[in-house]
Amino acid sequence: MALVPRPLTAEAFAPYGEVFAVPEAVGVRTSFDRGLANLKPHVPASLSIILAAPVPQPVVVEVIERHVFTSQSFVPMAAARWVIVVAPGTAEDRPDLAAAEAFLPAPGQGITLAPGTWHAPLTVLDAPSPFALLMWRDYGSEDEEVIAMPAIAVAL
Numbered sequence: 132m133a134l135v136p137r138p139l140t141a142e143a144f145a146p147y148g149e150v151f152a153v154p155e156a157v158g159v160r161t162s163f164d165r166g167l168a169n170l171k172p173h174v175p176a177s178l179s180i181i182l183a184a185p186v187p188q189p190v191v192v193e194v195i196e197r198h199v200f201t202s203q204s205f206v207p208m209a210a211a212r213w214v215i216v217v218a219p220g221t222a223e224d225r226p227d228l229a230a231a232e233a234f235l236p237a238p239g240q241g242i243t244l245a246p247g248t249w250h251a252p253l254t255v256l257d258a259p260s261p262f263a264l265l266m267w268r269d270y271g272s273e274d275e276e277v278i279a280m281p282a283i284a285v286a287l
Contacts, residue, residue: 133284136214136233139240143232147217147248148202153239166243169267170200177268180208183255190285192216192251195226196277204243204265205253207236211260214285215242216251226280233285256287 137143141150149166169176195218207213218231226249236242243265244250253262268274 132228132231132281133286134216134231134233135286136235139215139234139236139242144217144234144242146219147242147250148245149243150236151241151243152237163243166202166245167204167265168202168246170246171267171269171274174201174267174269177264177266179264180261181253181264182259182261183211183213183253184259185255185257188256188287190214190254190256190287192254192283192285193279193281194277195228195249195251195280196275197226197247197249198244198266198274199247199276200274201246201267202243204241204263206241206263206265207239208261208263210238211258211262212256213260214254214256214287216254216283216285217244218249220247220249226278228280228283231283254285 151163218226
């Protein structure tokens with residue numbers, strides 16, 4: 132199976148979460164808090180910074196994960212080419228890999244994944260790139276589920 136990424140738009144990504152972007156006008160502040168969610172109120176917010184390593188190409192996704200109780204935001208801190216692979220859930224509470232989708236964010240775009248959204252790990256394409264990650268963490272095993280999956284190629 133091969134996925135062809137499409138441009139990231141708010142409408143196309145809506146089943147999985149929220150898209151945000153740098154405002155086009157100087158001095159304008161835009162809030163993107165509609166997609167932020169924490170289903171465990173006693174769990175503290177966590178802001179992490181990562182210098183993400185680029186993945187080998189062609190891109191092959193072999194692991195998918197989700198965070199059951201928290202949204203997760205990926206905020207690029209520099210110009211970076213990256214891809215996000217997501218999949219809806221099934222009635223059996225597993226990822227529907229046959230319906231997986233891939234998106235290529237434009238420069239200045241980031242995402243917030245809704246709680247429970249199946250997604251590939253952060254996938255940076257060309258060079259090490261800094262990202263901020265915002266979520267809520269209790270560091271327990273019940274919020275993060277990672278599973279191996281049949282390989283999906285991403286055709287770039």
